[in-house]
Amino acid sequence: MREIISLQLGSLANYTGAHFWNFQDEALGQAVSSGGGCTDDDVLFAWSEDRQGALSYYPRTVILDVSGATGGVAFGPDARSGAAAGAAGVSTWGGGVEVFASGPIPKSSFVQQLEAQAAVDFDREPESAFARHQAALEEAARQLDAPHPPGGAAASQSSASRGVRFWTDYLKARLHPRSVQALPGVWQGASAAFEGYGAAEALPHGTRAVVEGVVDGARWWSEQCDSIQGVQLFSDDLTGFGALSRSVLDELREELPGVKILHFSLRSSGHEGGREAGGAAGAAAGGGGGGGGVAGVMAALSDALACAELSERVSLYMPLCLPPAAARQLPLLRLPPRPSAYHEAALLAAAVDTLTLPLRMASSTSAVGAPIGATDMHSWVNLLTGHGGANFAAAAMQLPAGAAGGDDWAAQQRGDTRVAEAQQQPQRASGGGGNGGPAAGTAGAEQQRAAYQLSTLRHAAVLAPGPAAALRLAPASSLAESVVLRGALLAEGSGSGGGGGGAASTSPAAAAAAALDSALRSEPQRRCVVHRCVAAAPLPIPLPFPGIFGPHVGPAGGVVSEWAPGGAVSDGAAAGAGCDGRHVASCPVLTRVAASSDFEAWLQSRAHGLRRASRSASGRSVLDGWGYGAGEVEEVEERLRRLAGSYSEASSDDGLD
Numbered sequence: 001m002r003e004i005i006s007l008q009l010g011s012l013a014n015y016t017g018a019h020f021w022n023f024q025d026e027a028l029g030q031a032v033s034s035g036g037g038c039t040d041d042d043v044l045f046a047w048s049e050d051r052q053g054a055l056s057y058y059p060r061t062v063i064l065d066v067s068g069a070t071g072g073v074a075f076g077p078d079a080r081s082g083a084a085a086g087a088a089g090v091s092t093w094g095g096g097v098e099v100f101a102s103g104p105i106p107k108s109s110f111v112q113q114l115e116a117q118a119a120v121d122f123d124r125e126p127e128s129a130f131a132r133h134q135a136a137l138e139e140a141a142r143q144l145d146a147p148h149p150p151g152g153a154a155a156s157q158s159s160a161s162r163g164v165r166f167w168t169d170y171l172k173a174r175l176h177p178r179s180v181q182a183l184p185g186v187w188q189g190a191s192a193a194f195e196g197y198g199a200a201e202a203l204p205h206g207t208r209a210v211v212e213g214v215v216d217g218a219r220w221w222s223e224q225c226d227s228i229q230g231v232q233l234f235s236d237d238l239t240g241f242g243a244l245s246r247s248v249l250d251e252l253r254e255e256l257p258g259v260k261i262l263h264f265s266l267r268s269s270g271h272e273g274g275r276e277a278g279g280a281a282g283a284a285a286g287g288g289g290g291g292g293g294v295a296g297v298m299a300a301l302s303d304a305l306a307c308a309e310l311s312e313r314v315s316l317y318m319p320l321c322l323p324p325a326a327a328r329q330l331p332l333l334r335l336p337p338r339p340s341a342y343h344e345a346a347l348l349a350a351a352v353d354t355l356t357l358p359l360r361m362a363s364s365t366s367a368v369g370a371p372i373g374a375t376d377m378h379s380w381v382n383l384l385t386g387h388g389g390a391n392f393a394a395a396a397m398q399l400p401a402g403a404a405g406g407d408d409w410a411a412q413q414r415g416d417t418r419v420a421e422a423q424q425q426p427q428r429a430s431g432g433g434g435n436g437g438p439a440a441g442t443a444g445a446e447q448q449r450a451a452y453q454l455s456t457l458r459h460a461a462v463l464a465p466g467p468a469a470a471l472r473l474a475p476a477s478s479l480a481e482s483v484v485l486r487g488a489l490l491a492e493g494s495g496s497g498g499g500g501g502g503a504a505s506t507s508p509a510a511a512a513a514a515a516l517d518s519a520l521r522s523e524p525q526r527r528c529v530v531h532r533c534v535a536a537a538p539l540p541i542p543l544p545f546p547g548i549f550g551p552h553v554g555p556a557g558g559v560v561s562e563w564a565p566g567g568a569v570s571d572g573a574a575a576g577a578g579c580d581g582r583h584v585a586s587c588p589v590l591t592r593v594a595a596s597s598d599f600e601a602w603l604q605s606r607a608h609g610l611r612r613a614s615r616s617a618s619g620r621s622v623l624d625g626w627g628y629g630a631g632e633v634e635e636v637e638e639r640l641r642r643l644a645g646s647y648s649e650a651s652s653d654d655g656l657d
Helices: 011-034 081-086 109-118 127-143 206-220 241-255 269-277 293-311 341-354 377-384 407-413 417-423 443-451 507-519 598-612 616-624 628-652
Strands: 005-007 046-050 053-057 061-067 180-185 229-234 258-266 318-323 396-400 478-486 529-535 588-596
Touching: 005 011, 005 180, 005 206, 005 241, 011 053, 011 229, 011 258, 011 341, 046 109, 061 206, 061 417, 081 507, 127 318, 180 206, 206 241, 206 258, 229 241, 229 377, 241 258, 241 293, 258 293, 293 318, 293 598, 293 616, 293 628, 318 341, 318 396, 341 478, 377 478, 377 529, 478 507, 507 529, 598 616, 598 628
Parallel strands: 005 061, 005 229, 061 180, 229 258, 258 318, 478 529
Antiparallel strands: 046 053, 396 588, 478 588
16 A cells, blocks of 8 residues: 655654644545545555444654643543652652642643534534534634743633644644654753754663654554555754654664655754854855854754764655745745744645655546656655765745646647547546636736746745755756646636636646646756656645735635635735635645755755864864764764765766666
């Protein structure tokens, strides 16, 4: 069944993972209700059946976070008994005992409403009951965007339920009790104690038991798999979870020999800003400075060690970070000036969901057409890796994906034999609905669509750490690419399926492929292999997704001049005044993953930053605390320069081997 096991290590990893599993849960619900979807649910989910025949689906994942990171949500049979056991007192003390304990952390309003809705048997309730519960759930979802009020544990239940404090506040997918594990000795809110790649070395009880717990969880999931295709690892590898990830990977490679491991190195935009401020050396090539005090030195050391040591243990290493210029690069979104982990993780999860879509596409034809571009992790990773250990890749995303121009679309249809073949097949889906943009006839809407079209280059954010000049992902520097389009919109009047109102003349899947091919042909030519995958179904937007969509995005993800509550389209700015950003039910997304020769300078800058930082007094002190000697640091620097050289050779050879 080509199963994938997921590992999530760290705070941002779990914020991102919560959004990722919300996407999967939403797609699973739609597939169950419609009788099929574009993805194979068994790839990421395990399921069980009770005596009544009811199915329960669980993400096939292992989660590790600091203690207290799950907030008011408890996992496991003995999760709630821990606090009571801690207050039992000491048997050797005969005097009085006085316990000072904070009140229980309340669950978010969203989780409370979700649980209340699950407990209702709507078959025995009046028809108005579901609408009432759904309205309450939607209102609770809106509260997730509210800033969390101060007050900590002393805050009232009503005020504490506003905003996001923990990744469990907005998680709607049901986790297996064995999936969640806590890191002893480090508590939520004490993040400074776990800063830096090697911070786990200072844990009072060591890391052996923690590593074994994660590997045991992965082993338990693997024993239930028929044919595992790989592991995807989400990791905050610039924190203490970096060295933990290294130890987990060492054990995992022995436990699952030959299995491909896809690593998403998740970087907070705030952390990247601090690293750049820490030193200007190598900034033009992606940062890597070693100045700025202990914080800057620690950031440079963490970056270099994570890139060198973890890339050596995985099949593909992909650093992901929301860039500072995201608000400008994704102009149809309304991002906060300083996005919280809740907001930036939502965009990273949308990118991961889309770029990994080829790995979990259904093998059979669904209601939206036959899959195009489906593959497995082994083939996908091999495409993006080369000789000399060149296994780095970067991602870019256009959200929402623009519409393909009508003229380009028509030309693509005439030259594409797949479209002609699709026209001869029975149509099972119309051009409207979730894959099409909302109808709009104003001149303002036409201008918006003309300026914002499907492209892997324009209005696309490169989700990579460092300055924009570090990893530009220009087509000329690409060594191999994988381009994925979820959902395809056509410009008004293009006359093809998926458009804003024309009659369907192609199957949605073939229409999406033609739209993507049209966009790629309009861009500078690439001298590399390009894998492309298309799915007619757009990305379903779950209720707890943050309200970041601007008024120029319609409910189905299409570009409109102005969207207003009630579905009206207007050119007036006042029409979008009541838009809270949560009006979008589905959205087309375009991602591009590239192995690029830009990684030569990017890796060289990490090696340079390591050398500078390790020669400072503060850097030497940090490395000693992490257990690195001078010889080991030299080996790390040599590996980084060797990796950089492999991209130079690949560039001169015109591709990856």
